[in-house]
Amino acid sequence: MIYHCQAVKRGAPSRPLLIGDMPFGSYEYRNVDIALQNAYRMVKEGGMDAVKFEGGTEARSRIVQHVVQGGIAVLGHVGLTPQAINVLGGFRAQGRTASRARSLLDEALRLQDAGAFAIVLECMPANVADVITRELEIPTIGIGAGGGTSGQVLVFHDLLGMSSHPHHEEFVPKFCKKYASVGIHINDGLAQFKKEVEEGSFPGREYSPYVMTKEEESSFNDLMARENKKEKSSRSGRDDEIVASNSETQEGSEQINIYGNK
Numbered sequence: 001m002i003y004h005c006q007a008v009k010r011g012a013p014s015r016p017l018l019i020g021d022m023p024f025g026s027y028e029y030r031n032v033d034i035a036l037q038n039a040y041r042m043v044k045e046g047g048m049d050a051v052k053f054e055g056g057t058e059a060r061s062r063i064v065q066h067v068v069q070g071g072i073a074v075l076g077h078v079g080l081t082p083q084a085i086n087v088l089g090g091f092r093a094q095g096r097t098a099s100r101a102r103s104l105l106d107e108a109l110r111l112q113d114a115g116a117f118a119i120v121l122e123c124m125p126a127n128v129a130d131v132i133t134r135e136l137e138i139p140t141i142g143i144g145a146g147g148g149t150s151g152q153v154l155v156f157h158d159l160l161g162m163s164s165h166p167h168h169e170e171f172v173p174k175f176c177k178k179y180a181s182v183g184i185h186i187n188d189g190l191a192q193f194k195k196e197v198e199e200g201s202f203p204g205r206e207y208s209p210y211v212m213t214k215e216e217e218s219s220f221n222d223l224m225a226r227e228n229k230k231e232k233s234s235r236s237g238r239d240d241e242i243v244a245s246n247s248e249t250q251e252g253s254e255q256i257n258i259y260g261n262k
Contacts, residue, residue, distance in 0.1 A: 001026075005046030019075050020048035024083040027053060032066040039072045050074060050117070054081035056107025061114040068115030076111035078104050079145065080123035093144070095124040101131075108132045108140075120153070121145040123175070144175030162186070 001023045008018060020042040027035035039051045050073035053064055064074050079094045088094070095101040101124075108119050118139040121129045126146020133140045133149050142149030154176055157163055161181035163172075172178065196202035212220065 002041060002046040005042060005048050009047030017050065018048050019050045019052050020046050021052045022054075027063055028060075030059075032063050035063045036067050036070045036072075039067050039070070043072055052077055052120070054083050056104075056111045058110065061110040064111055064116055065114040074114075074116050075141075076108070076114075076116035076119040077122065078107045078111070078119060079121050091123075093123045093125070095128040101125070101128040104128060105132050105135060108136055112136055112138050118150075121149055144173065 001020065005018070005020045012018070022035070022038065022042065026038040029035065035053075042048045042051050051067070052075040053060060053067075054077045056076060056078045064076065068074050080088065080091065082091070085091055095104045104121075104124060105128075108121075111119055116138065118141060119132075119136065120141045120143065121132060122142075123144040126148060129140065129142055129145035130148035139150035141151045141153050143153050158172060158176040159179050161172075161178040162183050193202070211217075
């Protein structure tokens with residue numbers, strides 16, 4: 001993850017806020033110092049301005065508080081938390097019952113009290129996200145959570161349709177609006193490239209732009225002709241030597257029939 005953070009930092013050095021998503025297994029421990037140490041790495045080595053943690057349990061809020069007190073800004077995340085999909089039973093919407101919706105509000109409030117500067121609300125009913133946004137004093141960023149959040153985010157591969165393909169359309173999240181179908185054009189382009197290479201029409205003269213002058217081309221051809229003639233002559237001499245050597249060997253050696261005397 002640090003490698004990817006460094007790449008983003010190089011590509012967007014003047015962006016006002018870069019947030020690194022803490023990887024699964026880097027912060028969930030009872031020893032909150034582990035989370036702080038890894039968060040420091042994301043900031044110091046990865047070049048991030050802040051880090052993001054998933055979940056809003058009491059244990060998670062203690063981690064967030066410890067990291068914030070250590071001097072690192074933290075973005076919270078409640079609702080569908082992808083790192084915990086095996087516990088949640090898969091990629092399922094959250095907060096669809098009254099009790100679970102209330103739990104999401106409690107988690108968001110807990111993260112706010114721990115010092116988070118904003119919270120991502122993912123895959124929950126719009127009315128639940130509206131209530132959480134109203135109850136919080138910090139901004140919310142919605143993804144599949146309706147239009148009442150403070151801001152919105154989508155995975156750019158999804159919104160640009162970069163994975164668009166007849167076999168993959170069914171996997172696009174329901175909440176994602178596609179603003180383009182880049183993947184279809186990518187697939188068409190690759191298929192056309194393959195076809196033209198196989199039939200020999202690419203690159204052709206149009207895409208072979210580097211040429212020699214007529215004089216240099218003639219000199220090069222003459223040079224190769226002389227070298228080929230010399231190599232052919234040399235090869236012919238070696239062949240004669242091999243034939244002669246084989247004849248001498250056959251004349252001076254006893255013939256043995258390994259399959260008997262016949």
